[in-house]
Amino acid sequence: MNVPSISLTRRPRGRDIHEENRVSTPLELLFDLTFVVAIASAASLLHHGAMEGHLAQTSIGFVMAFFAIWWAWMNYMWFASAYDDDSAVFRILTMLQMFGVLIFATGVPGIFKGDFRAGVTGYAVMRVALAIQWYLAAQGDPRCRTTCMRYFYGIIFVQALWIARWWFFDKGYVPSGWGIPVFIALAAADLSVPVFAARGEQTPWHGHHIAERYSLLLIITLGECVLGATNSVASMWQAHGWSLDLALVGLGSTLLVFCLWWMYFLMSSGDSLHHHRERAFGWGYSHFFVFVSAAAIGGSLEVVADVLRHAKDNAVATEAVVSKASPLFAISMLAGAVILFQLSLWFVFIYVTRLGINHLLITLLCAALVLLAPIAVYFGLDLPWAMLLLCVGPIVAIVFHEHERRHCLNTPAVA
DSSP: OOOOOOOSSOOOOOOOTTOTTOOOOHHHHHHHHHHHHHHHHHHHHHHHHHHTTOHHHHHHHHHHHHHHHHHHHHHHHHHHHHHOOOOHHHHHHHHHHHHHHHHHHHHHHHHHTTOOHHHHHHHHHHHHHHHHHHHHHHHHOGGGHHHHHHHHHHHHHHHHHHHHHHHHHHTTSSOGGGHHHHHHHHHHHHHHHHHHHTTSSOOOOOHHHHHHHHHHHHHHHHHHHHHHHHHHHHHHHHHHOSOHHHHHHHHHHHHHHHHHHHHHHTOOOHHHHHHOGGGHHHHHHHHHHHHHHHHHHHHHHHHHHHHHHHHHOTTTOOHHHHHHSOHHHHHHHHHHHHHHHHHHHHHHHHHHHOOOTHHHHHHHHHHHHHHHHHHHHHTTOOHHHHHHHHTHHHHHHHHHHHHHHHHTOSOOSOO
């Protein structure tokens, strides 16, 4: 494989969409690591808000913060798939976006409280650097010049609107009640930029590379679930030492994370994206719900850890904490996130593969099985046992799809 030479003057010409063995570069992997802090901060704040009895309000901040995290990552990833030439300019602009991610991460707590100063600043750094990359790509790829310039102008325009939103709300020129509607409108504007730009010539992104990049972000997001599982076990061990409940929580948490990983990697999207490039938007955008639900599962496991610790030690637990985050609340929050993950994964899978209705039926069955866990807790089942019961739905989904794949019962993955 020829390694591109480092250059300050070369303009990206576009990669070969049929390039064999295209994998993530070390720079892309380093870029991904900067998002770990932001995702961890958002999941942690969701956990603390839920424990304080403010789940609804905290969930809004969580979705806002995670949208910005996901959107900044996704835009860079699609650009890099098409125009990563490993030049010095590309590396420097990537580093600038990494710096913006770190600024944004420091502003995640503020977003939960309605303070967007640091968040908007970090987001602006990321987006301006990306706009410059699109401008340079327009100079180096005449075939896609119009598309690249549409990205450039669209990103700059919407980013200006984000800054204006922060300024008007910060100065009190707009009532605070308009915060969420305006955020939704600007998020929709951001999402529309690629749709508008792609009306021209399509950029040379690589289907298998895109699929791999998404899977790597999923693994990073599942890292929050691993952290939640670890904290569940560690908190119980430090407070009470070895017990059957400790073993059940450790097994249930690990099994759940493993099932989430297995479920996602049952889906092979590279070939479908390569042969059906028109499916990229629906596939890529719907992944937001896969990622946000995985991060929410991590925060929910942290809630489970706190509830178990307080339930085991009445001397430490206060009445307020127990009443606001009961075992039923904890398992219901976790079950809701798992169901969202399953339904989102089903949509992503059938959208790109065009498989039959039986996949919806098995998904609904598995979601119903997940609901058995909070129902059982309501009727008196201990939370550690409910953690194991929660895994029944994902296990059934895995068994079904593995059996189907092994015996080739349905149509090929590439429709």
